[in-house]
Amino acid sequence: MTATATATATEPTRFEDDLDSDFSADFSAGATGANRRGGGWRRVARTVGTGILVLWGAATVTFIAVNAMPGNPAIAMAGGAGSHPSKALVAAVTAQYGFDKPLVIQYLMYLLQLVQGHLGFSSSQKMQVVDVIAQSIWPTLLLTGSALVLAWVIAIASSLLTVRRRRAVSSLGSGLEVLSAALPQYWLGIVLLEVFAFSLGWIPATGGTGVVGLILPALTLAIPLAGFMSQVTRDEFDAALEQPFVVSARARGMSDGGVRVRHALRHAILPGLTLSGWAIGSLISGAVIVETLFSRNGLGGALLGAVTQQDMPLTVGVTLIVALTYVIANIVVDAFYVIADPRLRSRS
Amino acid sequence: MTAIDSHTSLSGVSSRAASTTRLLGRLRIGPILSVVFLLFLVVAVVDPSILTHYQPLAVDPAHSLEAPSVAHWFGTDQSGRDIFARVVYGASASLSIGVIATALGMAVAVILGVIGGLGGRFVDGVISRVLEILFAFPALLLALLFVTIFGASVTSLIISVGLGSAPGYARMVRGQVIAVKNAPYVEASYVLGHSRARILRQTILPNAMRPLLVLGTLGIGQSIVWASSLSFLGLGAAPPAPEWGAMLAAGRDFISSAWWGEFFPGAMIVLVTLATTSLGRYLARRLEGRGSEA
Numbered sequence: 238m239t240a241t242a243t244a245t246a247t248e249p250t251r252f253e254d255d256l257d258s259d260f261s262a263d264f265s266a267g268a269t270g271a272n273r274r275g276g277g278w279r280r281v282a283r284t285v286g287t288g289i290l291v292l293w294g295a296a297t298v299t300f301i302a303v304n305a306m307p308g309n310p311a312i313a314m315a316g317g318a319g320s321h322p323s324k325a326l327v328a329a330v331t332a333q334y335g336f337d338k339p340l341v342i343q344y345l346m347y348l349l350q351l352v353q354g355h356l357g358f359s360s361s362q363k364m365q366v367v368d369v370i371a372q373s374i375w376p377t378l379l380l381t382g383s384a385l386v387l388a389w390v391i392a393i394a395s396s397l398l399t400v401r402r403r404r405a406v407s408s409l410g411s412g413l414e415v416l417s418a419a420l421p422q423y424w425l426g427i428v429l430l431e432v433f434a435f436s437l438g439w440i441p442a443t444g445g446t447g448v449v450g451l452i453l454p455a456l457t458l459a460i461p462l463a464g465f466m467s468q469v470t471r472d473e474f475d476a477a478l479e480q481p482f483v484v485s486a487r488a489r490g491m492s493d494g495g496v497r498v499r500h501a502l503r504h505a506i507l508p509g510l511t512l513s514g515w516a517i518g519s520l521i522s523g524a525v526i527v528e529t530l531f532s533r534n535g536l537g538g539a540l541l542g543a544v545t546q547q548d549m550p551l552t553v554g555v556t557l558i559v560a561l562t563y564v565i566a567n568i569v570v571d572a573f574y575v576i577a578d579p580r581l582r583s584r585s
Numbered sequence: 586m587t588a589i590d591s592h593t594s595l596s597g598v599s600s601r602a603a604s605t606t607r608l609l610g611r612l613r614i615g616p617i618l619s620v621v622f623l624l625f626l627v628v629a630v631v632d633p634s635i636l637t638h639y640q641p642l643a644v645d646p647a648h649s650l651e652a653p654s655v656a657h658w659f660g661t662d663q664s665g666r667d668i669f670a671r672v673v674y675g676a677s678a679s680l681s682i683g684v685i686a687t688a689l690g691m692a693v694a695v696i697l698g699v700i701g702g703l704g705g706r707f708v709d710g711v712i713s714r715v716l717e718i719l720f721a722f723p724a725l726l727l728a729l730l731f732v733t734i735f736g737a738s739v740t741s742l743i744i745s746v747g748l749g750s751a752p753g754y755a756r757m758v759r760g761q762v763i764a765v766k767n768a769p770y771v772e773a774s775y776v777l778g779h780s781r782a783r784i785l786r787q788t789i790l791p792n793a794m795r796p797l798l799v800l801g802t803l804g805i806g807q808s809i810v811w812a813s814s815l816s817f818l819g820l821g822a823a824p825p826a827p828e829w830g831a832m833l834a835a836g837r838d839f840i841s842s843a844w845w846g847e848f849f850p851g852a853m854i855v856l857v858t859l860a861t862t863s864l865g866r867y868l869a870r871r872l873e874g875r876g877s878e879a
Binding site for chain 1: 714715717718719722723724725726729730732733734737806810813814817818819820833837840841844847848851852854855858859862863866
């Protein structure tokens with residue numbers, strides 16, 4: 238969850254009892270395969286349905302937000318009072334969104350505008366919201382995507398190398414996980430900048446768009462997430478290594494490392510997968526901070542600019558895009574789930 | 586502590602007991618250090634002048650941006666103010682933001698969770714969907730939306746962080762209430778003829794709330810991190826105030842020349858989070874142990 242922002246160590250267990258939830262599927266189910274309703278692909282279909290509901294809800298929440306703003310919403314959508322929109326523009330926006338009509342009609346017209354992709358004009362960026370998003374979404378997706386991959390690599394490596402090893406190694410692994418999950422991104426980013434950019438001078442502080450410039454921001458996002466994901470993978474890995482199939486694989490003469498990679502890993506990544514869907518949202522939150530810290534272009538920076546200048550259309554636009562990303566990520570995660578866990582296929 | 590060790594090794598399934606003992610052995614030092622650190626914070630909140638003779642707002646331009654030294658343990662900021670003093674004096678503001686925001690989030694969560702857990706299929710369905718929708722908003726985003734509407738201030742900081750964390754807690758409360766309401770002792774209470782209100786107050790709530798104690802401990806650290814993240818972005822407490830997040834915001838302009846202005850307030854936040862996490866996990870294990878024994 239939440240989390241963001243980084244999340245607490247028990248974030249995953251928070252939902253353990255919630256068997257009805259679509260998105261935060263039961264984390265404990267990986268090892269047992271029990272308490273999961275319906276077949277795998279039906280689960281995907283349900284996620285799509287819930288996703289549409291979530292998008293509608295997000296649009297509604299932002300509609301309420303626009304209306305809760307002090308001042309005339311038509312002026313806000315036309316670029317805000319600060320940009321002194323002309324009377325003609327305000328009148329045009331009023332007609333387009335129906336701000337002179339009853340609230341219910343306004344709401345329906347607002348939804349209609351959204352479905353058609355009309356998100357309004359951004360006063361802080363002086364262009365259409367759609368164009369701002371089109372421009373800034375790729376750097377952010379690149380950043381969050383590489384952070385997610387990096388987090389997975391770290392989490393899996395940590396589980397493979399430290400679960401059920403010598404006590405000192407295990408403690409070191411789990412201690413580091415707790416520590417990294419507790420690191421706020423802005424602070425970790427500052428420490429990384431200080432060490433690798435200013436003191437050692439290995440990496441330029443603002444590396445631009447290249448791969449080198451991506452290293453520190455991606456690490457800043459990935460390390461807390463990895464700490465948090467590997468705590469979940471660790472528990473699951475630990476439980477998987479106690480299963481009878483591990484003993485039988487060892488009895489067949491498979492090496493300990495082989496059992497870990499070929500058998501236990503598949504079980505251990507399931508809860509982490511579910512977490513990944515959630516993580517996309519938290520990574521985008523983190524991107525707001527990291528993009529500010531490393532002066533990178535992206536959705537986060539655009540959003541922060543919009544918030545500080547009370548640029549409502551852009552705030553709404555970015556919010557909806559984030560909700561959409563979250564929904565798509567969860568659908569992808571559910572599909573991965575079916576691929577990773579064959580038990581889900583046979584039951585459908 | 587030894588009492589707990591012997592207790593776990595005596596009880597039932599050997600592998601589980603062994604792993605519990607191992608965990609306790611490993612983290613025994615953690616809770617102790619956490620308590621020591623939290624005591625230090627309590628002193629900082631109650632009477633900060635015990636810990637430092639510097640004043641948090643005393644400007645000394647001759648000693649601006651000085652690196653940490655014997656005189657200034659954590660260095661000085663751009664106006665020559667002692668950062669250690671500011672960190673110590675800032676504890677009460679930062680901790681209250683965390684505690685109040687967590688309490689607010691929990692209160693909203695308990696209301697939503699109990700209504701969802703005890704309400705009929707329809708009510709529960711509506712609440713579950715609402716929570717799911719709120720969940721699609723990363724907490725920071727919800728907070729940003731809130732700050733856009735109501736402007737940046739400590740109050741909107743607290744409310745936005747509290748509301749942002751509520752959906753997560755609410756799911757947990759709902760699950761707990763559903764688990765508890767079907768327990769035999771609740772049924773027994775019905776049979777005894779207790780009123781619904783009494784069952785809710787005396788039987789369901791106390792049992793459903795227990796895990797919230799752990800979550801609350803963990804949540805305080807998290808709330809402080811979120812609040813400070815917003816402050817870091819310039820959306821919280823205004824800079825001259827000795828508050829950790831505001832110090833982070835002020836120090837941002839000097840990152841390349843004076844790392845200590847950002848490092849120490851941030852380190853305090855990391856330590857608070859670690860302390861509450863370690864304590865929360867310890868509490869969780871204690872409660873879990875008691876549950877399995879019963």
